[in-house]
Amino acid sequence: MAKGVVLITGSNGEIGHSLVNQLAAEGRYQVVSLDLTPVPDALRAKCVASYAGNIMDRFLMDQIAAHHEIDAVFHLAALLSTRGERDPELAHQVNVEGTLNLLRVAQQQSARLGRAVKFLFPSSIAVYGLPDLATKAAAGRVKEDEWTVPVTMYGCNKLYCEHLGRYYTHYHRQLGALSSMARLDFRSLRFPGLISADTVPTGGTSDFGPEMLHAAAKGEPYSCFVGENAQIPFMAMPDAVTALTSLLDADQSKLSRVVYNVSGFSVSAKQIAEQVKKAFPKADISYKPDLVREKIVDSWPADVDDSAARSDWGFAPAFDAERAFGEYLVPRIRSRYSK
Ligand code: AKB
Numbered sequence: 001m002a003k004g005v006v007l008i009t010g011s012n013g014e015i016g017h018s019l020v021n022q023l024a025a026e027g028r029y030q031v032v033s034l035d036l037t038p039v040p041d042a043l044r045a046k047c048v049a050s051y052a053g054n055i056m057d058r059f060l061m062d063q064i065a066a067h068h069e070i071d072a073v074f075h076l077a078a079l080l081s082t083r084g085e086r087d088p089e090l091a092h093q094v095n096v097e098g099t100l101n102l103l104r105v106a107q108q109q110s111a112r113l114g115r116a117v118k119f120l121f122p123s124s125i126a127v128y129g130l131p132d133l134a135t136k137a138a139a140g141r142v143k144e145d146e147w148t149v150p151v152t153m154y155g156c157n158k159l160y161c162e163h164l165g166r167y168y169t170h171y172h173r174q175l176g177a178l179s180s181m182a183r184l185d186f187r188s189l190r191f192p193g194l195i196s197a198d199t200v201p202t203g204g205t206s207d208f209g210p211e212m213l214h215a216a217a218k219g220e221p222y223s224c225f226v227g228e229n230a231q232i233p234f235m236a237m238p239d240a241v242t243a244l245t246s247l248l249d250a251d252q253s254k255l256s257r258v259v260y261n262v263s264g265f266s267v268s269a270k271q272i273a274e275q276v277k278k279a280f281p282k283a284d285i286s287y288k289p290d291l292v293r294e295k296i297v298d299s300w301p302a303d304v305d306d307s308a309a310r311s312d313w314g315f316a317p318a319f320d321a322e323r324a325f326g327e328y329l330v331p332r333i334r335s336r337y338s339k
Contacts, residue, residue, distance in 0.1 A: 005048070007032045007070045009055055009102065010077030012039050014199045015122060018241045019074060020046055026245075032068050035077070055098035061105045070109050072118040072248055075102045081126050081296060083203030084154035095157035096164075103168050103184070111182040120244055121188040123162050123259060125232060126155035126205075129299045142301040144190070144261055144308065151299045152205075162188050166258045187247050188259040192233035192304065194240050195324065197332035205296045209234055209272050213325075216276045216283035217333040225290040228270035231302045235264030236319040236328050243315055250313035257308055265321040266303035275321060279330040 006023060010016045011033035020039075023031050024046035031047045033039050038052040049068065053060040055077050064070075077098060084091030099121070106117045129149040130136040139147060150156050165186030172183050193206025200214045201207050208224050215222035235243075243262050267275075273285045309315035319328060 003028060003030050004071035005030045005032055005068045006072045006074060007034065007064065007068070008074045008076060009034045009098075010075075011035045011043065011047075011050070012037055013076055014194060014196055014201050014237070015240060015244075016076050017043065017199055018196065018237050019076070019244060022241045022245065029072075032064065032070070034064065056093060056101055058101060061101055065105045065109050069113060070106070070117060072120065073102060073106050074120045074244060074248075075099060076122060078122075078157075079154065080201070080204035081124075081152045081154040082205045082207070082293060084152060084157070085292075085296075088153040091153045092157060095154065096160060099157075099161045100164065103164060103186075106184045107168055107172060107182070110184045114182075116183060116185040118248060119165060119168075119184050119186045120248055121161065121165055121186060122244070123158045123188045123190045124155065125190055125192045125300045125304065126150055126152055126296075127159040127162070127190060128301050128304075129155065130301060131299075133298055136298060136302055139301060141303045141305040142261075143305045144257065144259055147301070152296055158190075162259045169258060185252060186258055187250070187255065189243055189247060189309075190259060190261050190304065191240060191243075192235050192263050194237055195234055195329060196237035197329050197336065198237070205293050206232060206234070208269055208297075209267075212269075212272055212283075212285060213276050213329060213333065216280040216285070217337045219282070221284035221286070223286050223288045224269055224273075225288065226269050226294040226297050227289045228273070228287055229268050230289075230294055230297045231266060231268040232297055232300045233263040233266045233303050234272075234321075234324075235262065235317060236324040238328065239264055239317040239319055242318070243309075246315060247309075247313060254312050256312055260309040260312070260315070261304040261306045262309050262315055262317070263304045263306045264317045264319055265324065267321055271321070275325040279325065279334075
């Protein structure tokens with residue numbers, strides 16, 4: 001039987017890189033990649049086709065859909081929270097209009113193939129908005145339906161796109177004669193901050209975690225843009241990729257929601273610094289909070305309740321903070337920067 005085709009947007013980004021590598025290693029799917037900039041040759045070699053272009057380009061998207069019978073979309077392309085605050089209207093265009101364009105294509109593909117195309121959407125902890133630190137401390141591990149009052153354009157965009165996905169899955173053209181088979185199958189994860197050994201993120205507000213680690217590994221000083229008590233959950237990149245592929249594989253009848261919290265470990269900036277200094281004792285880390293970025297981090301929960309993901313589709317992160325730093329991040333980063 002021919003392998004199914006998955007389309008990955010934002011394939012040049014942090015998650016994209018790891019996901020293309022993982023899917024190529026598993027060999028279960030043919031990967032079609034799309035990013036604004038061409039993917040490097042090593043990644044391109046792992047794809048059946050690679051496109052460089054804009055997700056808002058209707059013509060390009062229709063062309064991709066005409067050339068490939070897409071079974072699943074991983075729509076990773078987005079402008080992150082700090083970048084989004086610098087240009088909110090652009091963030092809305094990319095994050096909302098771009099997503100709508102992808103949903104349109106996936107819906108049409110579902111109708112054409114007569115089966116629901118799966119649409120995997122990484123949402124974010126940024127959909128939450130806690131008003132102050134006292135409320136954050138009292139809220140503890142926040143559930144999916146609590147405190148969804150985001151304070152960033154990116155958080156608003158992600159929350160709205162979750163609703164768009166739910167709409168396309170259950171109600172799209174509900175007054176028309178389309179059968180439910182013509183609808184797509186939207187599944188979303190709310191990721192915490194992600195830390196990868198291979199890439200450093202850009203444009204996010206959880207970037208202080210990965211930036212601190214990568215700077216120390218390169219022997220560079222790091223001035224942290226949040227105070228040492230700022231705390232949010234993080235996840236090691238391999239767990240993020242496994243979460244996406246596990247949700248892709250999950251039995252639809254077991255899914256009680258379209259959007260799931262997932263978490264790895266909840267740590268403060270100071271606890272990240274301690275892990276970094278354990279591995280790199282000469283790390284030069286100081287704190288110079290940017291009050292606006294810190295306020296954004298403070299509006300995100302210190303941790304999330306991911307029990308629905310655990311019980312519905314067996315989510316179980318392999319890495320707590322000790323294992324993430326000790327067994328994945330530090331060894332891999334050491335070898336990366338020693339080359
Ligand atoms: C960001 O900081 O904007 C992202 C996120 C938490 O979704 N890493």
